[in-house]
Amino acid sequence: MQKKLSAPTLRRLPRYYRIICEYFDRGEKYIRSCEIAHKLDVDETQVRKDIAAINYSGKPKIGFNTGEFKTHLEKFLNLTEAKKAFLIGVGNLGLALAKYNGFSNYGLDIVALFDNDPQKIGLKIGDKEVFHVCQLPEKIRQEAIKIVVLAIPGEQAQKMTDLAIKCGIKAIWNFAPTNIEVPKEVIVSNQDLAADFVVLSMKLNDSY
Amino acid sequence: MQKKLSAPTLRRLPRYYRIICEYFDRGEKYIRSCEIAHKLDVDETQVRKDIAAINYSGKPKIGFNTGEFKTHLEKFLNLTEAKKAFLIGVGNLGLALAKYNGFSNYGLDIVALFDNDPQKIGLKIGDKEVFHVCQLPEKIRQEAIKIVVLAIPGEQAQKMTDLAIKCGIKAIWNFAPTNIEVPKEVIVSNQDLAADFVVLSMKLNDSY
DNA sequence: TAGATTGTTAATCGATTAACAATC
DNA sequence: TAGATTGTTAATCGATTAACAATC
Numbered sequence: 001m002q003k004k005l006s007a008p009t010l011r012r013l014p015r016y017y018r019i020i021c022e023y024f025d026r027g028e029k030y031i032r033s034c035e036i037a038h039k040l041d042v043d044e045t046q047v048r049k050d051i052a053a054i055n056y057s058g059k060p061k062i063g064f065n066t067g068e069f070k071t072h073l074e075k076f077l078n079l080t081e082a083k084k085a086f087l088i089g090v091g092n093l094g095l096a097l098a099k100y101n102g103f104s105n106y107g108l109d110i111v112a113l114f115d116n117d118p119q120k121i122g123l124k125i126g127d128k129e130v131f132h133v134c135q136l137p138e139k140i141r142q143e144a145i146k147i148v149v150l151a152i153p154g155e156q157a158q159k160m161t162d163l164a165i166k167c168g169i170k171a172i173w174n175f176a177p178t179n180i181e182v183p184k185e186v187i188v189s190n191q192d193l194a195a196d197f198v199v200l201s202m203k204l205n206d207s208y
Numbered sequence: 209m210q211k212k213l214s215a216p217t218l219r220r221l222p223r224y225y226r227i228i229c230e231y232f233d234r235g236e237k238y239i240r241s242c243e244i245a246h247k248l249d250v251d252e253t254q255v256r257k258d259i260a261a262i263n264y265s266g267k268p269k270i271g272f273n274t275g276e277f278k279t280h281l282e283k284f285l286n287l288t289e290a291k292k293a294f295l296i297g298v299g300n301l302g303l304a305l306a307k308y309n310g311f312s313n314y315g316l317d318i319v320a321l322f323d324n325d326p327q328k329i330g331l332k333i334g335d336k337e338v339f340h341v342c343q344l345p346e347k348i349r350q351e352a353i354k355i356v357v358l359a360i361p362g363e364q365a366q367k368m369t370d371l372a373i374k375c376g377i378k379a380i381w382n383f384a385p386t387n388i389e390v391p392k393e394v395i396v397s398n399q400d401l402a403a404d405f406v407v408l409s410m411k412l413n414d415s416y
Numbered sequence: 417t418a419g420a421t422t423g424t425t426a427a428t429c430g431a432t433t434a435a436c437a438a439t440c
Numbered sequence: 441t442a443g444a445t446t447g448t449t450a451a452t453c454g455a456t457t458a459a460c461a462a463t464c
Contacts, residue, residue, distance in 0.1 A: 008431070010410060014403035018387055032445070039387060045433060048446065060439045060446040077406050078413060092307060096300035097401075102362075102385050106402040107409055146412065154310075171412040173405060177310050179226055179247060189408040191401070193305075194314040195222035197381060198285050200397040201315055202218060204354065204379040205286060216455070240421070253457060256422065268422040268463045 009050045014106065015040055016050070017073045021105075024066040032063035082109040085173075086145050088160055089152035090115040090123070090130055093175055097151060098125045110149065112139060133160070140167040147171045154178035161188075217258045222314065223248055224258070225281045229313075232274040240271035290317040293381075294353050296368055297360035298323040298331075298338055301383055305359060306333045318357065320347060341368070348375040355379045362386035369396075 005013075019039055023031045033051070037044035051057070051064070056072045058064035074080050087098055087110045097103075098110055113130045115121065123130045131139060139145070148164045150157055150172060157176035164172065171187040174180050182188045213221075227247055231239045241259070245252035259265070259272070264280045266272035282288050295306055295318045305311075306318055321338040323329065331338045339347060347353070356372045358365055358380060365384035372380065379395040382388050390396045 004414075006431070011403070011407055014406040015387065015400065017406075018385075018400070018403070022386075034445085039389060043433060045447095046431090049432085049448090052447065058446055061444050062440070063445070077410060079406070083409055092300045092304035096304055099300060100385075103402055103405065106406050108402070108405050147409070171408055173408055177308075178230075179223065181247065187408060187411045189404060191404060192223065192226070193399075194311055194316070195219070195226070196397060196399060197311065197316050198222040198225075198287070198314050199219055200379055200381055200395060201291055201355070202285060203395045206212075214455070242421085251457060253423095254455090257424090257456085260423065266422060269420050270464070271421070 005053055009053055012040070012042065012046075012050055013054065013073065013077060016047070017070070017077065017079070020064075020066055020070045020073065024070050028066055030059075030063040031066050031069070033058070035063075077107070079105065079107045081107060083107050083147055084109050084111045084143060084145055085147035085149055086110070086112050086114060086136070086140065087128075087149040087151060088114045088133065088136070088164075089150065089176075090117070090120050090125070091151060094149075094151035095125065097149060097175075098128055101126075108147075111143065111145075114139075136163065137167045140164070140169065145169065147173065150174045150176050150180075152176050213261055217261055220248070220250065220254075220258055221262065221281065221285060224255070225278070225285065225287070228272075228274055228278045228281065232278050236274055238267075238271040239274055239277070241266075243271075285315070287313065287315045289315060291315050291355055292317050292319045292351060292353055293355035293357055294318070294320050294322060294344070294348065295336075295357040295359060296322045296341065296344070296372075297358065297384075298325070298328050298333070299359060302357075302359035303333065305357060305383075306336055309334075316355075319351065319353075322347075344371065345375045348372070348377065353377065355381065358382045358384050358388075360384050 016036055019036055020031060033047040034044045037047045054076045056069060085108060087094055090113050098113055110128060113125060113128050114133045114136055115130055116133045120130050121132050146169060148169050150160060152160060154177045157174060157178050157180050161172055161180045161182060165182060165186055173189050175191045177194060179190055180188060224244055227244055228239060241255040242252040245255045262284045264277060293316060295302055298321050306321055318336060321333060321336050322341045322344050323338055324341045328338050329340050356377050358368060360368060362385045365382060365386050365388050369380055369388045369390060373390060373394055382396060382398045385402060387398055388396060
């Protein structure tokens with residue numbers, strides 16, 4: 001098995017992937033570490049280190065073959081294996097996430113939607129049906145879902161989290177504007193948009 | 209002037225703020241560093257270091273006064289000063305961002321929306337009107353806007369970015385699924401959701 | 417006072433950067 | 441070959457953690 005990557009390296013890899021894809025789609029055969037570095041504003045040695053960490057290698061004087069590198073990253077990041085997930089909360093944010101079809105390139109397949117608004121039950125968003133949240137436990141078990149995307153108001157987030165975990169959910173991508181807590185064996189990513197904005201706004205004002 | 213914070217510290221501060229607010233709203237007079245640390249899964253010494261970095265202090269044996277601490281963070285992070293921003297792209301994601309009223313607690317005030325769909329021009333989303341993107345330059349200058357939130361398809365992101373910067377925009381919060389490039393004096397935050405998902409999914413599979 | 421928690425200095429750890437060797 | 445770029449080792453830098461003193 002692969003040696004564990006550092007968190008910063010892991011976070012950079014999907015960003016490299018996006019850039020490699022752009023180059024590949026444009027028909028570029030090779031990309032140099034300094035090009036990636038420049039686009040993401042990191043050090044070029046950093047880029048080569050990260051690439052070395054996933055056991056890929058390039059050609060001195062030429063760079064990295066975009067097609068090969070792309071494939072390598074897809075395997076390493078497991079992007080080609082679609083991970084089925086449920087999305088809870090069919091508001092605007094939930095709709096945006098459900099409709100966006102770019103996630104499939106990154107291994108995410110949202111297969112069903114859940115809401116507690118009777119008006120929304122039964123709707124079809126693309127090929128995804130909206131179910132009542134009370135069906136969540138049953139459906140999670142039926143489809144052996146491991147991942148839930150939470151796009152609900154903050155007040156309901158922890159309650160839904162607890163329910164989902166009780167049904168066997170192993171990872172939660174939380175867009176609710178609140179910090180949810182989970183047992184340590186469950187993975188959670190609190191996508192705190194407001195917090196991200198504050199960082200941006202501080203950088204703007206203080207040139208952090 | 210305040211000494212510059214490290215990037216990791218700056219990123220943690222808004223998260224502390226969210227927790228302090230929760231405690232404060234619940235009527236808790238004090239919070240201890242170990243409670244914050246536990247909720248965010250960081251070291252409690254880390255928390256105290258971060259608090260020291262913004263020149264706040266608590267009381268040994270008791271903790272940090274939630275009301276005072278909340279106010280201190282609001283001042284430090286400049287949350288009470290509303291930063292006016294324009295949002296470009298009135299799709300589902302744009303709507304979600306425009307309608308969410310929690311941003312005001314974090315200093316973001318989206319004052320107008322822009323789209324290129326004629327059907328959407330003139331609509332009112334809450335108290336925010338939708339204008340045609342061709343009015344963007346004029347409006348940016350009129351209202352002296354410094355921040356733009358981009359919620360448009362990836363293909364249009366760089367073009368809009370360039371336009372916005374030409375009009376004097378200083379910071380861009382980019383939700384488009386592409387990496388945008390800006391001159392070094394402009395602040396950009398590429399909110400790459402797919403990339404964030406990949407990190408979550410890798411953690412799930414490999415227990416990173 | 418004793419004990420719990422803060423505040424701070426010192427030690428460690430690991431990420432980043434620099435230097436340079438390898439190579440096409 | 442010369443030069444550009446990769447790959448890798450060593451040095452630096454800074455963030456995190458540990459230890460412990462201060463204090464209510």
